[in-house]
Amino acid sequence: MIRLLHIEFIKLWNNRASKVLILAYFILLACIALIASIKFNIGPIKFHLAEQGIFNFPYIWHFNTYVAASLKFFLAVVIVSMMANEYSNKTIKQNLIDGLSKKEFIASKFLTVIVFSLISTIFVFIISLLLGYSFSSITEPYHVFSDLEYLIAFFIKLVGFFSFxxxxxxLIKRSAFALGFLFVWFVGEKIAYGFLRFEIEATKNNWxxxxxxxxxESMSNLIKEPITRLGAAKELAKQVGEKYSFDYAVHFHELLIVVGWISIFTILSYTLLQKRDL
Amino acid sequence: MTVYRRTIKPQNIKFILDTILSINNLSKNYGKLKAVNNLSFTINKGHVYGILGPNGSGKSTTLGIVLNVVNKSGGTYSWFDGTITTHEALKKVGAIIERPNFYPYMSAYKNLRLVCKIKNIDESKINEKLELVGLLERKDSKFKTFSLGMKQRLAIASALLNDPEILILDEPTNGLDPQGIHQIRDIIRKIAGLGTTILLASHLLDEVEKVCSHVVVLRKGENLYTGRVDEMISTNGFFELKSENLEALAQCLEQHQVIKNIKITDDLLTAYLEDELSAKDLNEFLFQQGITLTHLVKRKESLEEQFLQLTNKTDH
Structure with missing residues (x-):
């Protein structure tokens, strides 16, 4: 396992584009801390974001994992190209001839995905802990370490997205086209979503x-948007007269759906590699 | 073979019976096209084999199948008597196919380090092999800055990293300039001299003729001939003769029973043989007839001529 990771590490770390993107990703993750410094001073209105409760335990777990997950596109580029480049350089062929089995080849890529996701999760955990202890009004261990399921959701979400x-x-063998396809897929899902919502809602309520x-959709369901959960946002809604109640929790069946997709994508990748002539 | 088992010491048996690769009725179809059709042959340790055939005769496909990058449609193959899985076997094989494939953004040395990791071997031999192919000074240059000849030589160095049981080369001189071709052939000869089993696929006949002892001839995916290069066609060869009186020579030769036919081009007479005849006997015969020769050479058809005969024979 270490050998497979090492092989992948050599390939990635010697590629300047990948190296820059990976570093940029982790630096941006660290920059979540900078949100704390957002302050407005417009006449009588004083606004300091860090004091709005976003860094309160345990809410911070929800907020930070949500924000951090939006940075995943940086790594998505790295992961798509680390796969597609093997095809365009034909190095996949050479790797197999040199004695890497097809299973090992997929395993080395998948393990890298797991490691990236794991490091991101640990990174977010540490940053949130530091931020929380500096700004949170609640620091009792019971509250600090509750709602940690958001970190599990974050990890599964990243692994799911990266396996896709x-x-x-x-499947596509060209990084630019693969990323384009990812976007098209995203739009397609949204259209299907909208279609189902308006077509089916009329008759049944189970779209x-x-x-x-x-x-x-299943990946984005894992961590719902946290903004409306903020005290300030609730206040605002109350004034407008809007009432809403969302379910923000991480559900086990949602995790299960994404784990299902992870296995489907991994098995499909392996089958594709098995069947294709290189 | 059972006789050998009883009479020869165990360590010698191993050497005699070592089968590196055996292919049985291997087939590959691309739709209706049969790229490889019912191909069988065996590669034994210690010989230099050539796979010879025109472009598109299925050489690369065959190698692709045994190297685990092309899926077969039928038949079987086994490495080292089927004692280990294909990808484990490939760690004991050195192979370069078609074009050299490396990571363009990595240096020669780092690329070879990666190969060592994949083959799970020590990195100590990298410099030695780079030296062998004459790339030691350029080891820190990126792969993308290399010329085709250098890329090909790096591929050979990479294939040799594990001191392989067999070295597989697919068209190693394709697209190279004469100097590059010369360098590659020198390296191949050097490696063959070390006793490494080599499988060389080529459409260049003189390449195979110069390097190989055994040959598999393919045409449209079918096996036309398997065996030693010098036994490919049972031919008795021909004489190239010159004499001051060419006409008398020709008349005299026509009476000789063993001479099949005669061809005269300029001042050179070529006499093809029906049966075995030594140069000494011919010279004696002609001298008795009062003809003195100024030039006498006995030759066999080159592989190229034999190859064309062989492939034309079955041309429909």
């Missing part, structure tokens, strides 16, 4: 029971 990228890299199975 890996699969597209193998979400279908859309929750879409790959990208």
């Amino acid at each position: 990228c890996l699969f597209l890299g193998i 979400e029971s279908i859309t929750q199975f879409f790959p990208l």
Whole structure:
């Protein structure tokens, strides 16, 4: 396992584009901390974001994982190209001839995805802990370490998204086209979502029971948007007279759907590699 | 073979019976096209084999199948008597196919380091092999800055990293300039001299003729001939003769029973043989007839001529 990771590490770290993107990703992750410094001073209105409760335990776990997940596109580019480049350089052929089995080849890529996701999760955990202890009004261990399921959701979400990228890299073999396809897929899912919502809602009220199975939709369902959960936002809604109640929690069946997609993408990637002549 | 088992010491048996690769009724179809059709041959340790055939005769496909990058449609193959899986076997094989494939953004040395990691071997031999192919000074240059000849030589260095049981070369001189071709052939000869088993696929006959002891001739995916290069066609060869009186020579030769036919071009007479005849006997015969020769050479058809005969024979 270490050998497979080492092989992939050599390939990635010697590629300048990948190196820059990976570094940029982790630097941007660290920059979440900078949100704390957002302050407005417009006449009598004083606004300091860090004091709005976004860094309160345990809410911070939800907020930070949500923000951090939006940076995943940086790594998506790295992962799509690490797969597609093997095809365009034909190095995949050489790797197999040199004695890497097809299973090992997929495993080395998939392990890299796991490691990236794991490091991101640990990174977010540490940053959130530091930010929380500096700004949170609540620091009792009971509150600090509750709602940690958001970190699990974050990890699964990243692995899911990156395995999708890996699969597209193998399927399409060209990084630019694979990323384009990812976008088209995203738009397609949204259209299907909208269609189902308006067509089915009239008769039945269960359109979400279908859309929750879409790959990208299922991943974004894992961590719902946290903004409306903020005290300030709730206040605002109350004044306007709007009442809403959302379910923000991470559900086990949602995790299960994404884990299902991870296995599907990995198995499909392997099957594709098995069947294709190089 | 059972006789050998009883009479020869165990360590010698191994050497005699070592089969590196055996291919049985291997087939590959691309739709209706049969790229490889019912191909069988065996590669034994210690010989230099050539796979010879025109472009598109299935050489690369055959190698692709045994190297695990092309899926077969039928038949079987086994490495080292089928004792280990294909990808484990490939760690003991050195192979370069078609074009050299490396990571363009990595230096020669780093690319070879990666190969060592894949083959799970020590990195100590990298410099030695770079030296062998004459790339040691350029080891820190990126692969993308290399010329085709250098890329090909790096591929050979990479294939030799594990001191392979067999070295597989697919068209190693394709697209190179004469100097590059010369360098590659020198390296191949050097490696063959070390006793490494080599499988060389080529459409260049003189390449195979110069290097190989055994040959597999393919045409449209079918096996036309398998065996030693010098036994490819049972031919008795021909004489190239010159004499001051060419007409008398020709008349005299026509009476000789063993001479099949005669061809005269300019002042050179070529006499093809029906049966075995030594140069000494011919010279004696002509001298008795009062003809003195100024030039006498006995030759066999080159592989190229034999190859064309062989492939034309079955041309429909």
